[in-house]
Amino acid sequence: MTGGTIASEQRFGAVALAQPPEKKLRAAYENSGGAARLSFEAPLSIHSEQLSAESLNKIVSCVKRAYESGCKRLIVCHGTDTLQYTACAVMLLLAQTDCRCVFVSSALPLDEEGSNGYENFLAAAAFLEKTDLEGVYISYKNSGQPARLYPAKTVCSHPEASDEVRCLCGEYAAEYSGGSLEPCAGFEPPRVKKPPFDTVFPLYSAAEALFVHPGKSIAPCRPGTRAVLLRPFHSGTLPTGSAEFRNFCRGCAMRGIKLFVCDVPRGRQYESSLSFDELGIIPLPGASFIPVYTALWFASSLEGDELERFIRDEFC
Numbered sequence: 682m683t684g685g686t687i688a689s690e691q692r693f694g695a696v697a698l699a700q701p702p703e704k705k706l707r708a709a710y711e712n713s714g715g716a717a718r719l720s721f722e723a724p725l726s727i728h729s730e731q732l733s734a735e736s737l738n739k740i741v742s743c744v745k746r747a748y749e750s751g752c753k754r755l756i757v758c759h760g761t762d763t764l765q766y767t768a769c770a771v772m773l774l775l776a777q778t779d780c781r782c783v784f785v786s787s788a789l790p791l792d793e794e795g796s797n798g799y800e801n802f803l804a805a806a807a808f809l810e811k812t813d814l815e816g817v818y819i820s821y822k823n824s825g826q827p828a829r830l831y832p833a834k835t836v837c838s839h840p841e842a843s844d845e846v847r848c849l850c851g852e853y854a855a856e857y858s859g860g861s862l863e864p865c866a867g868f869e870p871p872r873v874k875k876p877p878f879d880t881v882f883p884l885y886s887a888a889e890a891l892f893v894h895p896g897k898s899i900a901p902c903r904p905g906t907r908a909v910l911l912r913p914f915h916s917g918t919l920p921t922g923s924a925e926f927r928n929f930c931r932g933c934a935m936r937g938i939k940l941f942v943c944d945v946p947r948g949r950q951y952e953s954s955l956s957f958d959e960l961g962i963i964p965l966p967g968a969s970f971i972p973v974y975t976a977l978w979f980a981s982s983l984e985g986d987e988l989e990r991f992i993r994d995e996f997c
Contacts, residue, residue, distance in 0.1 A: 729760020
């Protein structure tokens with residue numbers, strides 16, 4: 682239990698943090714027929730927009746303690762705004778272990794009409810009880826859909842002005858409706874390799890995220906930057922014909938800063954992307970922004986070719 686809307690209530694005209702909803706979630710689980718023994722822990726309580734390296738490390742440490750104490754099935758209740766980042770952090774922590782984890786959030790406080798929090802929690806519990814798929818997932822009911830289980834490895838950023846959760850190619854592991862879990866035929870858990878370093882996030886990431894858009898002035902990277910993650914346009918393109926952008930790429934190369942581009946569709950490419958190799962841009966086809974950015978933040982102890990090998994090995 683880490684806070685977020687699932688642990689909030691309407692108070693003084695705003696969604697405010699309240700007591701962790703342990704009793705409410707336990708009652709909902711038992712009323713649905715669940716028989717597993719539930720154990721709750723609350724390492725912190727924050728709104729998820731306040732997620733930082735400090736709070737992220739607290740959550741990761743709590744998950745690590747639970748796993749090392751023998752827990753093999755975990756649910757993390759989290760705020761919706763940043764649950765993808767924490768899910769990807771835990772994904773790297775639990776890589777190549779027999780521990781399964783599902784993240785749960787709520788679009789509205791649990792007691793409000795239209796809240797999807799209970800459905801998301803029950804879907805997570807059913808998924809952990811009835812499947813043995815490895816990895817870390819996010820349980821979420823988008824508007825007009827049943828609750829679905831999305832793999833953290835390919836989860837996307839939220840669409841603008843939306844709390845919708847989705848993956849880059851629309852994949853999901855299972856869906857939950859009417860109290861019944863239905864695994865998705867043909868789903869294969871994404872491969873996740875265990876990182877060659879400890880699961881600790883530094884205060885600031887050594888990676889910069891750069892969304893290149895029309896009219897943008899591109900400043901040189903700050904001192905200490907080891908990588909830049911470029912967010913392309915919809916078709917996986919970047920303004921490689923721009924003199925300013927090309928100078929930025931060359932400047933990064935001179936400083937040994939690695940350039941990666943995510944959200945690149947597999948298969949068809951446009952003419953502008955033919956310059957990626959010349960400019961030292963490393964495409965990561967099929968990889969979405971948040972998992973790559975989280976891995977780069979996590980890998981701040983690496984640089985140069987060692988950092989490139991780690992990211993290529995994880996996402997290519």
